[in-house]
Amino acid sequence: MPASKRPQILVTGAAGTLAQEVIGQLRESCDIVAVDFREQVWLGDDIPSYCIDFNKRVFEDLFRRFHFDGVIHLGRIMSSQETRLRRYNANVLGTQKLLDLSHKYGVSRVIILSTYHVYGAVPFNPALIDEEAPLKAAGLTMDLVDSVELENLANIYLWRYPDLNIAILRPCNIVGPGVRNAMSTLLSGERAPVLAGFSPMMQFIHIDDMADAIVLTWHGEKRGIYNVAPHDWVAYQRALELCGCSQLPIPSIPPVLPRTVLRLLNLRRFPPYLMDFFKYPVIIDGRSFAEDFGFSPKRSLDDIFHYYRENKHPV
């Protein structure tokens, strides 16, 4: 291999804003191949882009053809999308296929995007949860089982195949322009539901900072599991206030009442299985990632909320 060869990277979830930010940052120095299972996106003439299901045999052809040095796996289906079975197939079995192929074709760096939801929202959570804390989400709701399973799987590969150099990132709420997850949709709305009497502490990371974190991980060498979150916190209801959202209180006790109300409403931005995340805090400690990769977020909470406040009524 010539010394000047540019690294070849496979980026999954290319239709998402985060992947496109990451691609934007890496395209100068790396050759990128973009894939997404949802749609084919055009990212410029220099980036081959495919709409492909990881579980199909043709997926392997990409590895045969491009000889990837790295895989950045951002294509996790969020809990608010698709059915449980489809999510399980894509997130767990699809990732397994991806990791198997990465091993088979000698990929030397794999970055997997997970979520802080895996810790689960329970009233007894301590604050500043470390990476070694147990993942309680699977015991709380069936809808987060695939997220926890994806992590377990990545963990097995992390230890079994050290040459893959797997880094698993568990970010807090990713928000900002173009982000379409439940939290971002909630903050962009006029009214946001709150559980009466509960305003848990939350963390938010700007999408540009998250993209920086992923790029730093790509350039870094450490493998392992890392929380990614700024060392700053805000109560949920205060965040809504700063985003200019009016609050829509939902009776919170007994717990069966809000669950029933949310099931009946079935709001995408406030799904019933994420209800406890709006009740109990899940505050993660992102300091080891910051130290190991020299990460320091550039956008403050004020910047983030300012964006949502100013874009309430787009022209």
Next chain:
Amino acid sequence: MSLTEFLKRHLVSRELDERIDEIGKPIGSLGYDPWGYNNETLKIGYALTQEIYEKYFRVEVDGIDRIPAHGPVLIVANHSGQLPIDGLLIGFALASRKVRPRLPRAMIERFFPTVPYLGNLLNQFGAVLGDPVNCAKILANDEAVIVFPEGVRGSGKLYRDRYQLKRFGNGFMHLAMEYNATIVPVGVVGCEETIPTLANIKPLARLLGLPYFPLAAPVVLPAKVHICVGEPMVFDNDNIPEEQVTARVELVKAAVGEMITRGLNQRKRIF
């Protein structure tokens, strides 16, 4: 104007505002810390507690300057009186001391986070879920923490058992040793009489998911409260068997007991 702003304008003087800001706490850009402490809410809480502290419970404090002004500190006290009034009063005593005040955290029972409004409010005043991980991280932050090693055994005790210390857990000693925290024993006298309890209705407590359900008058009586602070105790972090850790805990328990006796001797009348 929000309720917080309204209360702040009417209750918080400029001196108080500056005083709390001066004490300083490790907080984020919007005034919160990871456990939910909020600087602005605390100022309102401070102003309200001052009234209760000075006029209702007429608290007398002995030796508050013994609590170190810097570094990790565990303030270990007896627990009594069904509600965490004792924690509030100790916290206020330390926050309002003339020389080098501190804003301590109080470790609270595990059922509080499930109670709407109250759980969040306690967090904003600096109370933290009583979890060893929380305590460890707070000590690593060089903060002062109020702990009640008796837990619900202490707060839920009946009037006939007043001022009898229940079993102390060993957790606080392990944390003090690991984080090189100074232990300050504190005896609180008077809180036992604030909500005298005749019995604990266990089936009702179980039904409501509470640690206990006291059979008591539904009022908080204005008992006079004495807080006696003992000499700081420092323990090394040697790798010792649990038996010796328990022996150290007993030393602290005896020191707390001594402070209670001192408080009872100082007390001239209950109300």
